[in-house]
Amino acid sequence: MLTELGLSTWDETVYRAMLQSPRAGVAQLAAQLEVDEPAVRGALDRLLDLALLRSSDDGLCAVRPMAGLMSLLDRAEREVTLRQRRLEVARLSIATFATEFSHQAGTDLITRLEGIDAVRDRLVELAQEAKHDCLSFNSGGAQAPDIIDAEKPLNQQALERGVQIREIYQESFRNDPGTLAHAEWMARLGGHSRTVPTLPMRLVIVDQRTALVPIDPDDPRAGALEISTPGVVAGLIALFEHIWASGRPFGEAAARDQLGLTTQERGLIELLAEGHTDESAGRKLAISTRSVQRTMMVLTQRLGVSSRFQAGVEATRKGWVR
Known part of the structure; x- marks a missing residue:
């Protein structure tokens, strides 16, 4: 219960025993807790370090919980505040570093991202940078549960910032419980998902200015091309909107056309x-x-x-x- 204050479960047990039996010595505590004396002495040393015990003429005595534990809580809160300040400094350093790197990378409007790991790293960056919207095609097989779980915090943070997320899946994904649960979770947060029978490739477009397309549509692990050429990105947005208009929102029953076909x-x-x-x-x-x-x-x-x-x-x- 008190591990966040630096107190282990065993230390807490000994501390409670000291409060309940103020005059008990090491031998009595060991017998009461059914352990050997070195285990008790180790806990007493740590409790002294945490200022939950003090020395007196009669030996060691336990500091009352409100005084001792609140002191530990105050110290923990100060450490958290200090860590938050350090993280803010780190955040600014990351932004500066990223800006320097982007300048070093030049002004290429097409960047080759080799391998699936480079693509995932870039998607994390884009998700954190997104300000307005994120559009995506999710073709091929259903995503693995661990990938969905890894993306959840990024999606949630983006949606909470007001970023509009629209995803298009293939109809077959409706049969995948993980994808269905993810789409429902996204919908509760304000995301939108639709399905169509087929998709031409995987695609991600962020803020109407950056698009990622696969180097090889048949091998997603080969990597992706990051495209910032305005004309190409505009064409990919038009493709997305055309397919989005024909998609069926998750949650709707399969519709049939005038010929009775899904x-x-x-x-x-x-x-x-x-x-x-x-x-x-x-x-x-x-x-x-x-x-x-x-x-x-x-x-x-x-x-x-x-x-x-x-x-x-x-x-x-x-x-x-x-």
């Missing part, structure tokens, strides 16, 4: 019509090959045909393929 079913049909295999369509939609095959079986039955070829012909006839 956005994921429509996306699958269009991918297969373009020549994608079940495997590549699954990767685009971030669903398993088995889910692709199961969905196609349902759609084939709805079309009233027995083969994929017949399904393609009938889907075209019904206007399912644009």
Whole structure:
């Protein structure tokens, strides 16, 4: 209970025993607490250092809790205040260092971030620097729980500063409990999330001026390009807004179009019509090959045909393929 004041659980136990039995010596305390005498002596030495015991003509006596513990509390508060001041100095030093580094880095409008660790470090910086908004595409597989947990404090701090966060996920993420819980948590803090069948790549845009796109869309671990070219960033913002407008907010039931198709079913049909295999369509939609095959079986039955070829012909006839 008092560990924040520098008092271990064992020290607190001995201190309580001293308060309850003011005249007890080392041997009596050891017998009472059922430990050996060296353990008691060690605790008494620490209690003396903390000024919770004082020496008198009769030996050691315990200082009353309100006097002794409040003194420790005052000291702890002074240490916290001093540490806060040092942290503020460190914060200013970091800002100065970052400014110097950015000047040394030159005026390149495209910076190559090699490897996933460099990308994550830069995302942390951008999250802390963000003032207005943050837009993102979250494509591929669902994020691991540890990554979501690591991002939570950054998202919360940004939202509390008034930064607007909008995230677009793929429809398949609705089946991932971790992603669903994260989206609900973000919504409670003021964030907004939508889903679409497919996304072209991962993307982060901060304050309408800095964008991160993958070096290799098929290998997120390869790193990213940080782009500050106004024309390119404007184009990426337009792409985001176009896809955002077609997205479905988390929490809404799957909508069907006038032909009775969900956005994921429509996306699958269009991918297969373009020549994608079940495997590549699954990767685009971030669903398993088995889910692709199961969905196609349902759609084939709805079309009233027995083969994929017949399904393609009938889907075209019904206007399912644009």
